[in-house]
Amino acid sequence: MLFADVVTASAAVAATRSRTAKATAIADLLRRADGDEVRAVPAWLAGDPLQGRLGVGWRTLSRLAHDPATxxxxxxxxxxxxxxxxxxxxxxxxxARREALLGQLFTAATTDEQRFLVRLLTGELRQGALEGVVLDAIAAAADVPTAAVRRAFMLSGSLPDTAATALAGGTDxxxxxxxxxxxxxRPMLAGPGASLDAVLADLGDAVAVEHKLDGARIQVHRDGDVVRVWTRTLREVTDGVPELVAQVRSLPxxxxxxxxxTLALDDDGRPRAFQDTMSRFGSDExxxxxxxxxFFFDLLHLDGRDLLDEPLAVRLDxxxxxxxxxxxxxxxxxxVxxxxxxxxxxxxxxxxGAGHEGVVVKALDAPYAAGRRGRAWQKVKPVHTLDLVVLGAEWGYGRRAGRLSNIHLGARDPDGGEPVMVGKTFKGMTDELLDWQTRTFPGLAREQHEWGVLLEPELVVEVALDGAQRSPRYPGGVALRFARVVRYRPDRSPADADPLDAVRALLAGG
Incomplete structure (x- = not known):
């Protein structure tokens, strides 16, 4: 298969907001792939080389001013x-050797192929082929049930492996x-609930109601004396959390x-600042x-028995x-x-009262549906909060003159397109945060204008809001009410942001 075929399919995906059209374009490409091409194609269209991060930056690529192949x-x-x-x-x-290798590759590439490579290598390939769309495409190309593809992906965590398995061996x-x-x-996620009463009315009385902590999600595996720990994004942090390893190793x-x-507590047993907890995952010292x-709330396997498909009640027992x-x-x-x-x-x-965020209400008959936000788990907080993608920022006025202030907020498109803008806010920002935005945003700029910058969709911010209202101003037909910044979420990627449906769920009477 020509590399140009992948580039053409990527352009077709970027050109439509239709989830079906995106999946069809990718499925057509996968049907023509052979051997290891089946692993490379979905990885690239999702924006990830098979080799992981390659350490290639704009400075290196800017020196590769080679004439493109004709x-x-x-x-x-x-x-x-x-x-x-x-x-x-x-x-x-x-x-020098890496630059020479890149030079050979770029010399053999056409103009469109060079552009695709630049975006792939710098992690800025944003054509909307998110994991869910690629999974739909794999199912279509292999003519297998989508549920089987999603489950295999949940358990393997790898799009390339899932594609190769589906196309080579089918459903079996x-x-x-x-x-x-x-x-x-991949972890199961909770969707936002409007209120405790509303969630209980929705799920009934066969539920568990548990504390919602302001901490970091962890998944811990034990095999004999070997204990390993991963974050919500499946990044391994075992070496940085020896106290967690020791506690799990002590279990019978x-x-x-x-x-x-997991979170850090103060001497009174109350949660320390979120950044204190996160400092344990990002610092060498x-x-x-x-x-x-x-604080563990679920058990997916115990002594040779997989529990994923068991109801939550069985897992809790x-x-x-x-x-x-x-x-x-x-x-x-x-x-309880x-x-x-x-x-x-x-x-x-x-x-x-203990300083936590609220509660999560969980249906006791639900299996573990990894990687999905649904009705089975719903979080309830006194103040609505959403994790949204920062799409841009405007220069401030008055005391904020010279600093990037008013940020543009986007919700995840459930159909796999670019994040959908749902509002702006400049509230809740400290001087320190304004200075950080002003230093950081230009390096992430997709476009620069007199009024501010448009950003590559990479940063996730948590915002508090009073609700949502219908609005023709934004593409999703909905806008945030009185949004204010709580904090940035370095532990979350744009794929973890709340979807547009979560914003629409907050519409008054909706």
Whole structure:
């Protein structure tokens, strides 16, 4: 397959907002792929080389001012081999060798292929082929049920592997993919609930109501004495969290996969600032005074038994048994099963009184549906909050003159397109945050204007809001009401942002 075919399909995906049209273009391409092309194509269209981050920046690429090839000649294997060689080039003199490899690749590429490569290598390939669309395309190309593709992806965490499995072995091969200790599972997510009463009315009384902490999501795997820890984005952080490793290693089991949250507590047992918790995941020299405490709320595997497909009630019973000892009771997320409305309100009051965000209400009959926000888990907070993508920023006025202030906010497009703008805000920003935005945003600029900058959709910010209202001003037909910045979320990517449907769910009476 020619590399130009991938570039053409990428352009077709970028040119439409139709999820069906996007999936059809990718499926047509996958049907023509052979061998390892099946792994490379979905990875590239999702914006990720098979080799991971290649450490190639704009400064290097700007020196590759080679005349483009006049006609397509590169194949998909040609490009994949070049990227593999690039990834393996290290040590003394590697910078010059890497630049020479890139020069050879770009010389053989047409103008459109060069543009695609630049965006792929710098992590700025934004054509809207998000994971969900690619999964739909894999199912169509392999003529297999979408549910089987999504489950295999949930358990493998790899789009390329899922595509290769589906196209080579069909449904039987997909169903043979199982949870593997040491390979993280995509986490199940909670959608926003309008209020505690509304969520209870929606889900009924067969629910668990648990504290919603202001911490970091963790998934912990144990295999004998080997314990490994991943974040919400499936980034391994084992070496940086020895206290979590030690606590899981002390549990009375041989193998386990636990899902939960962790956060730093002060001497009074109240949560420390969110940035204190996150500092443990991003610093080479973390503050020894910041000790993380884990709180587990789900159990996906225990001593040879996979629990993913069991109802939550069964998983909670297994978790309660694992953490039954007095020495382990503090590792359990506080909550109540099958509460009355009064008891559920007491759990919410207790969570808020302890300094936490609110509660999560979970249907007891629901299996573990990884990677999805749905009705089965709904979070309830006194103040609505959303994780949105920063799309741009405007120069401030008055005391904010000379600083990038009013930010443009976008919700994730559930159909796989670019984030959909739903509002702006300049509220809630400290001087320190304004200075950080002014330093940081120009380096992420997609376009620069006299009024400000449009950004590549890379940063996620948490905003508090009073609700939403219908509005023709923005493409999604909805706008935020009284939005204010809570904090930026370095632990989340644009794929983790709240979808447009979550904003629409906050419409008064909607």
């Amino acid at each position: 006609s397509p000649q590169l194949t998909v294997p040609d490009v994949d081999r070049a990227l593999t060689e690039l990834a393996g080039t290290t040590g003394t003199g590697s910078a 091969a997909l169903e043979a993919v199982h949870l593997r200790i040491g390979r993280p599972v 089991c041989r193998t386990a996969v636990l899902d939960g949250e 973390p503050d020894p005074a910041v000790v993380l405490s884990p 297994a978790l309660a048994g694992l953490l039954a000892g007095a020495e382990h009771a503090a590792l359990r997320m506080p909550g 099963r099958r509460p009355t409305p009064e008891q559920a309100a007491e759990v919410l009051d207790a969570a808020l």
